[in-house]
Amino acid sequence: MEITVKLFAMFRIGRFAAARKQCEPGTVPADIANGLNIPEKDIGIVLVNGRHARLDHQLSDGDTLSLFPLVGGG
Amino acid sequence: MDLHGFIAAEAAGDLFPWAAQVRAVERFGLTLGQVEEAILQRGLMPARYQRNRQTITVDMQLRLCRSRVVIIGSGGLGGYLVEELARLGVGNLVVVDPDIFEEHNLNRQFLSSPALLGKPKAAVAAARVAEINPAVAVTPLQLAFSRDNGHGILGGADVVMDGLDSISTRLELAECCRQLSIPLVHGAIGGWYGQVASQLPGDDISSALFGSWSESKGIETRLGNPSFTPAAVASLQVAEACKILLGEGEPLRHRMIYVNLLHMEFSEVLLEPSLAAVEQ
Numbered sequence: 001m002e003i004t005v006k007l008f009a010m011f012r013i014g015r016f017a018a019a020r021k022q023c024e025p026g027t028v029p030a031d032i033a034n035g036l037n038i039p040e041k042d043i044g045i046v047l048v049n050g051r052h053a054r055l056d057h058q059l060s061d062g063d064t065l066s067l068f069p070l071v072g073g074g
Numbered sequence: 075m076d077l078h079g080f081i082a083a084e085a086a087g088d089l090f091p092w093a094a095q096v097r098a099v100e101r102f103g104l105t106l107g108q109v110e111e112a113i114l115q116r117g118l119m120p121a122r123y124q125r126n127r128q129t130i131t132v133d134m135q136l137r138l139c140r141s142r143v144v145i146i147g148s149g150g151l152g153g154y155l156v157e158e159l160a161r162l163g164v165g166n167l168v169v170v171d172p173d174i175f176e177e178h179n180l181n182r183q184f185l186s187s188p189a190l191l192g193k194p195k196a197a198v199a200a201a202r203v204a205e206i207n208p209a210v211a212v213t214p215l216q217l218a219f220s221r222d223n224g225h226g227i228l229g230g231a232d233v234v235m236d237g238l239d240s241i242s243t244r245l246e247l248a249e250c251c252r253q254l255s256i257p258l259v260h261g262a263i264g265g266w267y268g269q270v271a272s273q274l275p276g277d278d279i280s281s282a283l284f285g286s287w288s289e290s291k292g293i294e295t296r297l298g299n300p301s302f303t304p305a306a307v308a309s310l311q312v313a314e315a316c317k318i319l320l321g322e323g324e325p326l327r328h329r330m331i332y333v334n335l336l337h338m339e340f341s342e343v344l345l346e347p348s349l350a351a352v353e354q
Contacts, residue, residue, distance in 0.1 A: 008341060009267040009334050010293060017337075041289050045282075045332075045343060052282050052346060068332055068343070070284070071264035073294030074151045074239040074304075 001061035030055040044070030089121040106209035142166040147237030148195040153184030154308035160203040171195040172218040182301040224250035261311040265297025268307035271330035282345040
């Protein structure tokens with residue numbers, strides 16, 4: 001199946017802003033993040049088709065996955 | 075002559091000069107804030123706020139004068155929050171921070187300077203406001219916010235500003251604001267990036283913002299915080315607070331703005347109101 005991955009803030013540095021990815025059925029956002037060498041602890045917000053999701057959410061063909069880094073400074 | 079007669083006599087058109095406001099304090103034994111409220115009640119604008127018009131009318135300025143905003147954290151975000159809220163004319167500020175200024179604050183923290191290293195951030199904030207707008211009453215609290223002292227600190231606030239640097243404490247702050255039904259304007263920064271959202275009474279932004287949270291710090295531990303990111307994010311927060319206090323415009327309710335100053339992108343992320351209920 002094919003999904004669209006969107007990366008935000010520093011996740012896109014050295015990677016991409018948006019890309020299509022082929023992946024196996026049953027793939028979850030954590031698999032995509034691991035494949036991109038994005039540590040799970042750096043991830044703040046996970047969106048699937050614009051809705052909040054967990055890192056173990058099962059992705060479907062045609063989904064758009066967005067990953068935002070966790071920011072906590074003040 | 076009573077105060078009202080004095081105000082009528084000293085008004086310059088629809089403005090009231092600062093020097094006369096100071097004289098009224100001496101003559102009638104009031105605070106600058108009390109005189110400011112009396113001026114606004116008479117439909118006059120204290121001259122120091124004349125460029126707030128017409129974005130802010132006299133009635134709105136009176137509402138700000140009577141408002142109480144609690145600022146949790148007086149560092150990168152907090153310094154700008156204090157400065158902007160005081161210049162705007164919010165009459166009562168509570169500034170909470172346990173820390174003293176250190177050298178690594180100097181690249182960005184608006185209230186820091188070499189001469190103030192070692193000084194408590196909350197007390198410095200009060201001194202700054204006394205300098206720029208002494209009509210604003212500031213209560214400095216040199217202590218660490220937590221859910222244990224939260225209700226005492228936040229009680230009576232019209233809006234609470236998040237200028238914290240810890241995600242775990244942010245979650246406690248959001249929880250206290252929910253329990254007290256006080257609007258919270260969240261802001262957080264790291265490197266070129268930041269986020270802003272408002273939690274109004276009845277809302278819960280915690281799970282949507284930090285649902286995947288496991289660490290107490292985010293990317294700021296590696297990316298640092300340059301000077302412009304706290305200024306940008308704090309300014310967005312103060313705009314939110316101003317709107318919430320005045321009931322104007324559209325707050326960032328059920329949505330968050332993710333700020334990327336490196337690519338100059340502002341992304342809107344919807345914060346589903348039902349998310350907390352769905353996930354628990």
